Amino acid sequence: MSALRITTHQLPLKHRFTISRGSVDVQPTMIVELEHNGVRGYGEATSNDYYGQTIEHMAEVLSGVAPQIERWNWTGETPAEWWDELHAGPLQSESFAHCALDQAAWDLWSRIRGEPLWQAWNLDPATAPASNFTIGIDDPETMAAKLREEPGWPCYKIKLGTPRDVEIVERLRRETDATFRVDANCGWTEADTPRLAEALVPLGVEFIGQPLPADQWSAMVRLCPSSPLPFAADESCQQPADVARCEGHFHIVNIKLVKCGGLTPARRMIEDARARGLKTMVGCMTESTVGIAAIAQLLPMLDYVDMDGANLLAKDIASGPRVVRGHCKLNTTPGFGVELTEAGERLL
Numbered sequence: 001m002s003a004l005r006i007t008t009h010q011l012p013l014k015h016r017f018t019i020s021r022g023s024v025d026v027q028p029t030m031i032v033e034l035e036h037n038g039v040r041g042y043g044e045a046t047s048n049d050y051y052g053q054t055i056e057h058m059a060e061v062l063s064g065v066a067p068q069i070e071r072w073n074w075t076g077e078t079p080a081e082w083w084d085e086l087h088a089g090p091l092q093s094e095s096f097a098h099c100a101l102d103q104a105a106w107d108l109w110s111r112i113r114g115e116p117l118w119q120a121w122n123l124d125p126a127t128a129p130a131s132n133f134t135i136g137i138d139d140p141e142t143m144a145a146k147l148r149e150e151p152g153w154p155c156y157k158i159k160l161g162t163p164r165d166v167e168i169v170e171r172l173r174r175e176t177d178a179t180f181r182v183d184a185n186c187g188w189t190e191a192d193t194p195r196l197a198e199a200l201v202p203l204g205v206e207f208i209g210q211p212l213p214a215d216q217w218s219a220m221v222r223l224c225p226s227s228p229l230p231f232a233a234d235e236s237c238q239q240p241a242d243v244a245r246c247e248g249h250f251h252i253v254n255i256k257l258v259k260c261g262g263l264t265p266a267r268r269m270i271e272d273a274r275a276r277g278l279k280t281m282v283g284c285m286t287e288s289t290v291g292i293a294a295i296a297q298l299l300p301m302l303d304y305v306d307m308d309g310a311n312l313l314a315k316d317i318a319s320g321p322r323v324v325r326g327h328c329k330l331n332t333t334p335g336f337g338v339e340l341t342e343a344g345e346r347l348l
Contacts, residue, residue: 001036001068001071002035002036002069002070002071002072002074003034003035003151003316004032004033004034004035004062004066004069004070004072004348005033005035005063005252005276005346005348006030006031006032006033006057006059006063006346006347006348007028007031007033007099007123007343007344007345007346007347008028008030008031008059008344008345008347009028009029009030009031009288009317009342009345010027010028011026011027011028011029011046011286011288011313011315011316011317012025012026012314012315013025013026013027013212013286013313013314014238014312014313014314015118015121015146015261016136016138017134017136017286018137018138018159019136019137019159019161019185019188019310020137020159020161020162020184020185020186020187021050021161022049022050023079023136024286024302025306027046027047027057027082027286027338028046028047028055028246028266028306028315029044029046029047029287029288029291029317030044030045030046030047030055030058030059030063030097030100030176030300031043031044031100031254031290031317031344032045032100032189033104033150033190033340034069034100034101034106034107034108035183036104036112037110038200039108039111039112040108040111040254041103041104041105041106041107041109041111041260041336042103042104042290042336042338043099043100043101043103043104043105043107043117043291043294044087044099044100044103044108044287044288044290044294045058045097045100045258045291046258046285046286046287046291047096047097048258048285049114049144050179051096052257053096053258055124056147056347057097057348058094058096058097058100058145058254059097059347059348061090061091061094062101062145062209062348063095063348064090064279065086065091066085066348068090068293069082069101069230070181071136072105072334073079074108074109074112074114075112075312076185078109078260079105079106079109079228079263079264080264082105082210083098083102083105083261083262083264083265084181084264086098086101086262087265091261092123093295094145094261095238095239095258095259095260095261095262096210096258096259098261098262099257099258099260099261099262100106100258100262101262102261102262102263103257103262103263103290103291103294105335106262106263106294106297107294107323107335107336107338108266108335109110110250110258110282110334110335110336111334111335112277113216113275113334114334115334116277116297116330116331116332116333116334116335116336116337117297117298117335118297118298118299118330121296121297123299123301123322123332124195124300125298125299125300126300127277127299127300128299128300128302128305128328128330129299129302129303129304130154130305130307130326130327131153131155131305131306131308131323131326131327131328132153132154132155132156132181132185132263132305132306132326133150133153133155133156133157133308133311133326134156134157134158134159134296134306134308135157135158135159135172135313136157136159137160137161137162140167140171140172141171141266143158143171143172144171144172144174144175147175147176148175148291150311151174151176152325152326152328153178153179154179154180154325154326155178155179155181155206156172156176156179156180156181157180157181157182157183157209157300157306158172158180158181158182158183158187159182159187160182160184160185160186160187161179161185161186161187161188162187164201165182165184165196166199166200169182169200169203171206171267172205173203173204174221177204178205179204179206179290180200180203180204180205181205181206181207181208181209181232181304182200182205182207182208182209183209183232183234184208184209184210184211184212185209185210185234186211186212186214186235186236187211187212187229188211188212189212190212190216190219190222190223191250193208193211193212193227194223194226194227195224196211197211197228197229198228200229201228201229205229206229206230206234207230207251207252208227208228208230208231208232209232209234209254210230210231210232210235210236210254211223211232213235214235217236217245217249219312220236220249221248221249224248224249226236226252226300226342230250230251230252231249231250231251231252231280232250232252232253232254232279232281232304233246233249233250233252233254234254234256234283236250237250237253237254237255237269238256238259238260239259239260239261239265239327240260240265240272241267241270241275243272243276244272244276245277246327247277247278247315250278250281251278251279252279252280252281252303252304253269253278253279253280253281254281254282254283254304254306255269255270255274255280255281255282255309256282256283256284256285257282257285257291257295258285258295260322263294263297263298265281267301269299270282270298270301271297276318279303279304280301280302280303280304281302281303281304282295283305283306283307284306284308285309285311286308286309286312286313287309287310288310288313288316288317288318289310289316289317289319289320289321289322289334289338290317290318290320290338290340291309291319292307292309292310292320292321292323292328293318293320293336293337293338294330294336295307295330296321296328296330296336297330297336299328307323307328308323310322311323311325311336313331316340316341317327317340317341317342317344318338318340318341319336319338319339319341320336320337320338320339321336321338
């Protein structure tokens, strides 16, 4: 029999983090713990106002499926089978809660097997890409100061969606010769995007994340073929079915575990994207090391990754794989290789 426990934690950030639609100083997060015969696995999902997800709601959703979870067979089934079962029923529209549960299930499953999850999936860590470090929106000088605090990363992701976007990138370019990625988080218009993309090419920008609002499919199909820089879908690529729609509208899909429902659907989306000739990326949502370690298990499957969430925190709540100047050394211990270092507030 399995036991389900849920705790909530407050993750203070080193700096206020601002994107085109809002700011955060402290990120609430939910940790799911699954235990079977004394072995524990962990998963995480952060709250998000934009997607209408609160910690209380996620905990309530998971408490409703606790009896079903307690009956899982850890020797004869896999977390992918449980994901399908729950997605077809009570968790169909609850991707954030399902994400935390699915991560904990895979962590526990691979701990029971006695090997890292990436190894159980037969992945090669030698192919893992390096992560970017994210610079949130602020005045250009403050953004430059934030970049100087984190020297030596091979790539920086710059949050945009302001009237001064080109000026910001020009200012940051004076600080480093590292690769830049920019992320507008739906903050541009169809009319402005070609001009901004052209201006960013000589500034060493690799690609543009989600320039337009998520429902602007007709505009994206017009922009995509002639863009001088690739477009990465983020808000437009949330669920597995969205990958097919992104073909012809974007060049890259940026998969977020909380949006799609965890590692199980993320792996399927990655495989689908590759089959369609799309580049693959997994991004984070300011998680602690628990959620970042889950992303790490997918690294060998990816072209790009944004897994700097724990690096943005003033205080972490877990030990495990760390991202050091963009590079993450995968765990050699079973599961995700994480352990909680903070107790949190018990919800279940």
